[in-house]
Amino acid sequence: MAKPTGPRILAITSEKGGVGKSTLAVNLAGACAAQGRRVVLIDEDGRVGSAVRWAARGGDALGFPVLEPDDARPKLLAGADLVILDTEGRPKRKDLRALAERADTVLVPSGLSALERDATRELVEYLGDQGAAAKVRVVLCRVPPVGSAADDLREELRDAGMVVCNAVIRQYAAHTKAAELGVLVRDVRDPRAASAWADVEALAQELG
Ligand SMILES: Nc1ncnc2c1ncn2[C@@H]1O[C@H](COP(=O)(O)OP(=O)(O)OP(=O)(O)O)[C@@H](O)[C@H]1O
Ligand SMILES: [Mg+2]
Numbered sequence: 001m002a003k004p005t006g007p008r009i010l011a012i013t014s015e016k017g018g019v020g021k022s023t024l025a026v027n028l029a030g031a032c033a034a035q036g037r038r039v040v041l042i043d044e045d046g047r048v049g050s051a052v053r054w055a056a057r058g059g060d061a062l063g064f065p066v067l068e069p070d071d072a073r074p075k076l077l078a079g080a081d082l083v084i085l086d087t088e089g090r091p092k093r094k095d096l097r098a099l100a101e102r103a104d105t106v107l108v109p110s111g112l113s114a115l116e117r118d119a120t121r122e123l124v125e126y127l128g129d130q131g132a133a134a135k136v137r138v139v140l141c142r143v144p145p146v147g148s149a150a151d152d153l154r155e156e157l158r159d160a161g162m163v164v165c166n167a168v169i170r171q172y173a174a175h176t177k178a179a180e181l182g183v184l185v186r187d188v189r190d191p192r193a194a195s196a197w198a199d200v201e202a203l204a205q206e207l208g
Contacts, residue, residue, distance in 0.1 A: 007040070007080040010207070011103035013096065015119035017089025019109045020141040022051050023175050025086035027197070029064050030184040031204035037081045039064040042072050045088040058182025093126070100132035105207065109141040109169070112149050117157070124162050138164045139203060142171040145195070167203035172196040 055066035110120035174190040186197035
């Protein structure tokens with residue numbers, strides 16, 4: 001459990017890989033930093049799509065530190081208001097238990113497909129069984145910018161007892177460009193970059 005005096009710990013995890021965790025982690029950290037919070041992003045996934053490599057591609061100009069777990073020294077973290085943890089997809093149950101214990105908030109991004117919805121439901125149920133239900137928030141990700149599919153799914157998940165954010169992260173090519181360039185989505189030259197960034201800002205606001 002996080003100490004009351006330490007930074008708030010927000011973990012991003014999902015049962016399925018590739019749902020947009022790292023994309024969300026980097027941009028959400030950027031949006032929270034833009035609100036004036038001292039943010040540290042810890043990358044607990046050393047693979048190719050990871051946040052550390054994202055930051056390196058952009059010359060470490062994201063505006064907040066992105067660290068590997070071994071570099072996240074207690075002294076450094078003590079100076080932060082918010083620590084965001086980006087994790088590997090398909091976590092092992094024991095890792096998930098430890099994560100739920102450590103985090104103040106567990107953010108579960110979910111796509112809209114039936115497969116992703118079922119995976120999210122399973123993960124949220126598991127976290128509930130671990131006594132972490134109050135920490136869990138689902139956020140719908142890679143949402144088609146047109147249509148009401150996300151609204152329908154949000155209602156469905158809420159009816160099933162889940163806490164689902166009002167804010168959604170829409171699917172825009174600007175997100176992929178941001179990853180390629182190693183920058184925040186707001187800094188991509190793309191007509192939809194502002195819309196993509198507005199989604200992240202709305203989520204940062206809602207998470208408080
Ligand atoms: N909102 C979005 N709009 C468009 N593309 C997106 C969005 N979010 C993520 N993507 C793209 O989807 C792919 C997977 O995203 P990302 O690496 O963030 O997922 P992940 O959940 O961290 O994956 P992994 O489980 O492998 O760590 C990337 O190509 C990324 O650019
Ligand atoms: Mg990732």
